[in-house]
Amino acid sequence: MSAPVLLEARAVAKHFGGVKALRDVSLTIRQGEVYGLIGPNGAGKTTFFNCMTGLYVPDGGGFVFAGAPLVADAPHRAAERGIARTFQNIRLFGNMTALENVMVGRHVRTRAGVFGAILRNGATRAEEAAIRRRAEELLHYVGIEDCADDLAKNLSYGDQRRLEIARALAAEPKLLCLDEPAAGMNGAETAELRVLIEGIRADGVTILLIEHDVKLVMGLCDRVAVLDYGALVIEDVPAVVQHDPRVIEAYIGVAA
Amino acid sequence: MNKWLTPRSTLGLVLVAAALIVLPFVVGMGGQAWVRILNFAILYAFLALGLNIVVGFAGLLDLGYVAFYAVGAYTWALLASPHFGLHLPFWAILPIGAVFACIAGALLGAPTLKLRGDYLAIVTLGFGEIVRIFMNNLNAPVNITNGAQGITLIDPVVVGQFKFSATSTIFGLTVTGPQKYYYLLVLLALGVILVNYRLQHSRIGRAWQAIREDEIAAKAIGINTRNVKLLAFAMGASFGGIAGGIFAAMQGFVSPESFSLIESIMILAMVVLGGMGHIPGVILGAVLLAILPEALRYAVVPVQKALFGEVLADPESLRMLVFGLALVLVMRFRPAGLWPSPERRRELAEKTQ
Amino acid sequence: MDILFQQIINGLVQGSIYAMVALGYTMVYGIMGLINFAHGEVVMIGTLVAISIVTLLVQSGMPPALAGAFGVAGAALVCMALGWSLERIAYRPLRRAQRLAPLITAIGMSIVLQNLAMMIWGRNYMTFPPLIEKTQYEFAGAAFTSVQVMIVVVAALSMSGLLLLVYRTRLGMAMRATAQNPAVAGLMGVNANRIISSAFVVGSALGAIAGVMVGTYYEVAHYQMGFMLGLKAFTAAVLGGIGNFAGAMAGGVLLGLIEALGAGYIGDLTGGFFGSHYQDIFAFAVLILVLMFRPSGLFGEKTGDRA
Ligand SMILES: Nc1ncnc2c1ncn2[C@@H]1O[C@H](COP(=O)(O)OP(=O)(O)O)[C@@H](O)[C@H]1O
Numbered sequence: 032m033s034a035p036v037l038l039e040a041r042a043v044a045k046h047f048g049g050v051k052a053l054r055d056v057s058l059t060i061r062q063g064e065v066y067g068l069i070g071p072n073g074a075g076k077t078t079f080f081n082c083m084t085g086l087y088v089p090d091g092g093g094f095v096f097a098g099a100p101l102v103a104d105a106p107h108r109a110a111e112r113g114i115a116r117t118f119q120n121i122r123l124f125g126n127m128t129a130l131e132n133v134m135v136g137r138h139v140r141t142r143a144g145v146f147g148a149i150l151r152n153g154a155t156r157a158e159e160a161a162i163r164r165r166a167e168e169l170l171h172y173v174g175i176e177d178c179a180d181d182l183a184k185n186l187s188y189g190d191q192r193r194l195e196i197a198r199a200l201a202a203e204p205k206l207l208c209l210d211e212p213a214a215g216m217n218g219a220e221t222a223e224l225r226v227l228i229e230g231i232r233a234d235g236v237t238i239l240l241i242e243h244d245v246k247l248v249m250g251l252c253d254r255v256a257v258l259d260y261g262a263l264v265i266e267d268v269p270a271v272v273q274h275d276p277r278v279i280e281a282y283i284g285v286a287a
Numbered sequence: 288m289n290k291w292l293t294p295r296s297t298l299g300l301v302l303v304a305a306a307l308i309v310l311p312f313v314v315g316m317g318g319q320a321w322v323r324i325l326n327f328a329i330l331y332a333f334l335a336l337g338l339n340i341v342v343g344f345a346g347l348l349d350l351g352y353v354a355f356y357a358v359g360a361y362t363w364a365l366l367a368s369p370h371f372g373l374h375l376p377f378w379a380i381l382p383i384g385a386v387f388a389c390i391a392g393a394l395l396g397a398p399t400l401k402l403r404g405d406y407l408a409i410v411t412l413g414f415g416e417i418v419r420i421f422m423n424n425l426n427a428p429v430n431i432t433n434g435a436q437g438i439t440l441i442d443p444v445v446v447g448q449f450k451f452s453a454t455s456t457i458f459g460l461t462v463t464g465p466q467k468y469y470y471l472l473v474l475l476a477l478g479v480i481l482v483n484y485r486l487q488h489s490r491i492g493r494a495w496q497a498i499r500e501d502e503i504a505a506k507a508i509g510i511n512t513r514n515v516k517l518l519a520f521a522m523g524a525s526f527g528g529i530a531g532g533i534f535a536a537m538q539g540f541v542s543p544e545s546f547s548l549i550e551s552i553m554i555l556a557m558v559v560l561g562g563m564g565h566i567p568g569v570i571l572g573a574v575l576l577a578i579l580p581e582a583l584r585y586a587v588v589p590v591q592k593a594l595f596g597e598v599l600a601d602p603e604s605l606r607m608l609v610f611g612l613a614l615v616l617v618m619r620f621r622p623a624g625l626w627p628s629p630e631r632r633r634e635l636a637e638k639t640q
Numbered sequence: 641m642d643i644l645f646q647q648i649i650n651g652l653v654q655g656s657i658y659a660m661v662a663l664g665y666t667m668v669y670g671i672m673g674l675i676n677f678a679h680g681e682v683v684m685i686g687t688l689v690a691i692s693i694v695t696l697l698v699q700s701g702m703p704p705a706l707a708g709a710f711g712v713a714g715a716a717l718v719c720m721a722l723g724w725s726l727e728r729i730a731y732r733p734l735r736r737a738q739r740l741a742p743l744i745t746a747i748g749m750s751i752v753l754q755n756l757a758m759m760i761w762g763r764n765y766m767t768f769p770p771l772i773e774k775t776q777y778e779f780a781g782a783a784f785t786s787v788q789v790m791i792v793v794v795a796a797l798s799m800s801g802l803l804l805l806v807y808r809t810r811l812g813m814a815m816r817a818t819a820q821n822p823a824v825a826g827l828m829g830v831n832a833n834r835i836i837s838s839a840f841v842v843g844s845a846l847g848a849i850a851g852v853m854v855g856t857y858y859e860v861a862h863y864q865m866g867f868m869l870g871l872k873a874f875t876a877a878v879l880g881g882i883g884n885f886a887g888a889m890a891g892g893v894l895l896g897l898i899e900a901l902g903a904g905y906i907g908d909l910t911g912g913f914f915g916s917h918y919q920d921i922f923a924f925a926v927l928i929l930v931l932m933f934r935p936s937g938l939f940g941e942k943t944g945d946r947a
Pocket residue numbers: 047050051052070071072073074075076077078079944945946947
């Protein structure tokens with residue numbers, strides 16, 4: 032409970048025309064935890080990710096990450112600061128190989144520029160070799176080293192999810208945000224994913240997890256926040272969240 | 288040891304090199320005009336490879352590329368001609384031209400690169416026209432560009448005492464001006480090929496491809512898409528500037544007419560027709576499109592005479608007509624270009640399933 | 641003061657022409673995302689066809705106004721057939737190809753049409769026979785002619801007709817639906833091929849009318865006239881927000897006004913440094929400026945990427 036705060040969302044608001052996708056959402060993620068973000072479809076979870084990673088500019092509020100505010104509208108800065116993400120509807124670079132996808136994920140942690148590329152000097156060659164080595168390690172880490180030279184779009188669905196995680200990890204994030212990583216996976220695949228996420232956490236990466244699979248969330252997360260109609264309903268440990276009447280209502284309200 | 292240097296590829300390289308060396312003499316037997324056409328083919332290949340960085344690698348549709356070519360050409364023309372009485376050496380002007388073109392590219396790119404593809408196309412096109420209009424009119428009140436008349440008596444490339452414009456005898460071999468420029472151009476072209484190749488397989492090259500594939504994902508993994516695009520734009524512009532300088536020196540004359548929109552379109556057509564992003568394809572496209580209209584110039588009249596016994600259609604327009612049809616037909620039957628990269632071909636095959 | 645009013649009138653006339661041509665670009669772009677580079681050439685062919693028809697009829701004794709009507713009708717028919725064939729022959733096979741392939745095809749067709757026109761009508765400037773009596777009017781110190789009035793009126797009528805078509809007919813509804821979301825429109829039973837063909841046909845008809853306007857206004861025509869006109873009109877379409885009908889009209893008129901006013905005042909503004917031969921710069925300079933601050937054009941919707 033005493034771990035330092037890694038990310039703080041302060042009254043983040045976002046609307047699209049009349050739709051209030053986020054209504055002053057404030058929450059706090061601590062270093063080293065797995066933090067779950069759940070809520071019915073359309074609750075604003077993905078929008079929260081997009082605001083945090085700089086793809087959307089919030090209409091109100093903001094984020095403080097590792098002690099300093101995040102600049103709005105600058106996704107590359109967010110990545111530099113140590114936030115990496117995956118997408119709900121997988122966004123890989125389809126016509127690049129799996130290995131190249133992870134290599135390009137190293138972009139923020141490497142520096143070779145145009146002149147380095149043209150001159151191909153020692154430093155550039157060394158960096159290039161290191162990029163490749165690290166990318167291979169990461170493919171191995173998520174368990175798809177056999178597909179290294181396949182085009183990303185030709186991978187199986189589950190492998191694409193893994194590749195996206197590997198690409199995100201390549202940026203050496205402090206905070207890894209996963210948007211419904213288990214969506215479309217069968218039981219066995221979900222179990223493997225869980226092992227993978229636990230491994231990543233064990234390596235010291237804080238994880239923000241959007242997920243529909245309640246069992247996975249409750250089993251994996253240290254704390255869970257629930258969004259409904261863009262507003263934060265509750266933020267607490269799974270055992271409490273699970274039995275909160277408002278949460279049950281939010282989910283049943285949708286189901287009905 | 289390099290994995291590319293197998294005995295077979297070494298043999299291939301030697302053969303290609305030999306062919307490149309004797310080519311201007313073989314072609315020269317048909318007259319120096321053909322050597323000049325050959326030179327233009329190489330110059331266009333150089334330009335097309337410069338544009339390939341912008342269009343093929345970074346996926347930015349630039350319809351005003353010729354503006355940078357013009358900047359390079361006028362830089363050379365103004366710094367090495369009687370117009371201002373300046374005669375700077377080539378090793379100074381060529382980089383200055385490249386830097387000017389690069390600055391022009393950055394100035395245009397910085398505010399506009401966030402625009403979506405087709406808008407960028409029209410903005411670059413407009414920029415090309417603006418540059419041309421300025422060249423056409425900056426002869427009053429201060430005569431900078433000499434207007435539509437253009438600038439004449441431009442210095443050729445001169446290295447020490449070695450003048451590229453004159454015929455000289457080297458080791459008992461008579462080498463004409465165009466033939467000398469040929470070797471210079473081949474050297475430059477090899478340089479731009481190397482640059483293209485190395486960029487493509489680099490951190491920046493991967494970032495370009497990522498942006499082309501999915502810009503949002505590219506942003507999310509930390510690529511500063513604006514800067515990286517700007518880099519491509521400025522690089523492409525610099526190469527345009529270098530080509531322009533050589534063009535001015537080779538011709539001895541520049542005027543706004545050489546930098547019209549159709550020229551930009553030609554260069555883009557070379558890139559797309561050959562196979563965007565694929566270096567050999569782009570070279571093929573450039574050489575074909577540079578030579579095809581010239582070859583047609585010679586073929587159109589005799590062919591008509593043979594077929595109909597008389598010249599029915601104006602050869603100039605027939606030639607361009609055939610050229611336009613060739614563009615249409617190639618895109619119809621090979622939409623990824625004549626010689627696309629293996630990946631592109633695969634992409635396309637899957638899309639049409 | 642009166643130069644201001646004069647330039648506004650000139651700008652309105654030129655702007656009406658741009659607007660008519662811009663609509664052709666915007667319709668095709670809105671529905672299939674293609675810059676139909678050959679559209680300017682279609683307009684040029686409309687002008688030249690009209691010249692041939694009108695000259696022939698007037699020579700055989702028909703009153704010019706009637707001959708003009710036949711000229712417009714003939715030009716519209718030829719251009720509609722041309723637009724339709726362009727789409728069928730050149731663009732349709734490329735629907736699934738990479739983005740740049742149809743653009744290169746369009747450029748190729750533009751070259752083909754220009755040179756065909758040169759073979760048919762020759763290299764020289766052709767005079768456009770007067771269709772109506774050219775009377776001069778004066779109003780508040782500015783002069784204008786009956787031809788200018790006619791151009792603005794015909795443009796207004798044609799564009800009203802287009803708006804009726806787009807907002808009051810089933811075809812128009814299907815066009816708008818396809819522009820919004822082709823996949824959904826397809827699901828709802830809209831035949832995309834028919835819609836795309838219609839866009840080309842309607843756009844070409846407007847282009848033909850615009851072509852006749854240009855001819856009567858400048859009284860000359862030439863096989864190369866389509867290029868710059870097309871370019872300006874496309875600029876106008878982008879300025880207004882491409883894909884947006886009202887935007888194309890507004891963009892066209894605006895561009896005409898900017899050019900006329902710019903040409904009228906640039907000398908004063910720059911202390912005589914730049915003369916009116918910089919007129920062509922305005923179109924592009926304004927375009928670049930507008931897009932810098934409004935990346936989707938003046939009236940285009942902001943299409944934020946959905947992450
Ligand atoms: N780019 C956008 N434009 C318009 N509406 C959007 C956009 N992104 C999200 N929304 C709307 O915001 C609401 C929240 O969506 P989202 O964040 O995707 O929900 P969740 O991820 O929780 O399912 C939805 O009503 C959705 O339609």
